[in-house]
Amino acid sequence: MAVADHSPPPFFKRGPTPLVRLVFYASLALTILVVDLRFHVLEWVRHGIEVATYPLQLLAYAPVQGLEEGGGYLAGVVKLQQENQQLRKQQLQTANLLLRQEHLEQENQRLRSLLDMQQRQPVAGQIAEILYAARDPFSRRVIINRGSQHDVGTGQIVVDEFGVVGQITRVYPLLSELTLITDKDQAVPVQIVRNGLRAVLFGSGDGNLELRFLDVNADVQEGDAVVTSGLDGIYLPGLPVATVKQVRREASYAFARILCEPIAGVERHDMVLILGRREAPPPPPTGWEDGSKEPPVGKHRE
Structure with missing residues (x-):
């Protein structure tokens, strides 16, 4: 009875061993690095890969950029609201000052008018x-x-x-x-x-x-x-x-x-x-201003 051969058929042969392939690819990578570093032969390859992957980079960065812009927008809105509130307070304070100034100007004008009226009157x-x-x-x-x-x-x-x-x-x-x-x-x-x-x-x-x-x-x-x-x-x-x-x-x-x-x-x-009170006019002269009981010469009692 013949012994069965258990070796894999040629279709399933795996080729070189993994260690050999590792050494080969490592050597190839080092060679490419040295040649590119020396002669820059792969510069156009990197540019091509960069152009080809740029849309993918934008797509991958879009969520992060959206979060950053959203946070900046919300922070800007809060800052604008605070500045708007401060401006409103300043406007109210300014309006109060303007109203008080206008009131003081009107009061000053009225006081000047009253003083002018006082100067026109013969009384205090x-x-x-x-x-x-x-x-x-x-x-x-x-x-x-x-x-x-x-x-x-x-x-x-x-x-x-x-x-x-x-x-x-x-x-x-x-x-x-x-x-x-x-x-x-x-x-x-x-x-x-x-x-x-x-x-x-x-x-x-x-x-x-x-x-x-x-x-x-x-x-x-x-x-x-x-x-x-x-x-x-x-x-x-x-x-x-x-x-x-x-x-x-x-x-x-x-x-x-x-x-x-x-x-x-x-x-x-x-x-x-x-x-002030209106002063009564002085009484007419009576002829006895000197204090004598009799009228002066040339004047007779009525």
Whole structure:
């Protein structure tokens, strides 16, 4: 019985041994490295491989680049939001400063106007600030920051840079009550500038004024300027008070209804000028100025 041959058929022969192949390929690699290092023969091969693999490099780096750009975008958004918030705060602070500056400029202009009004009047005056309105909602009265400690007394006239505002009606040590000319219980002796017609101007209680007790045929026209007449001995003559706004003449009534609009900022301003008391004129000479009981020679008692 013949012995079976167990050697692999020629089709399955593996060729050289792995050790031989390792030595061959290692030698080939070293040879290629030395030749390329010496003569640069594989430079074009590397360029070709680099060009061929560049899209693969971009595709492989795309997720990392996307994460980096996304993180940078989010960081930029947060930074922009913080800068926007800081700019808004600075804008609000700047707006506050601008508003305060504008308010100070307006107040400075009004103070200059009030001082100019004081210089035009023959009496002394002092500037006061309106603090708040009186408790009575049906009256036109306000409280100012000047009182008896500041030589303020009842009856003194209060004006602004345009005209008459009102009259001091109650005095406290540090505060005073100012009744506006638009109050329904306030009356001012006035005259028409155009023709010198004298009348009495009353407050209507709703922010307007009214000339009362004038005949239907009184020479009063719309647009006439109304100033103080000074006949009461309290108001200085010639202070601007109002402008005639409307004249109603009805034959069924004995008096005309004449509505006026105050010239001064009666219910708008916060700074006013308190005029000093009007000094009474000196009495006429009597002939006894030297203190003697008898009149001088040439003068007789009436």
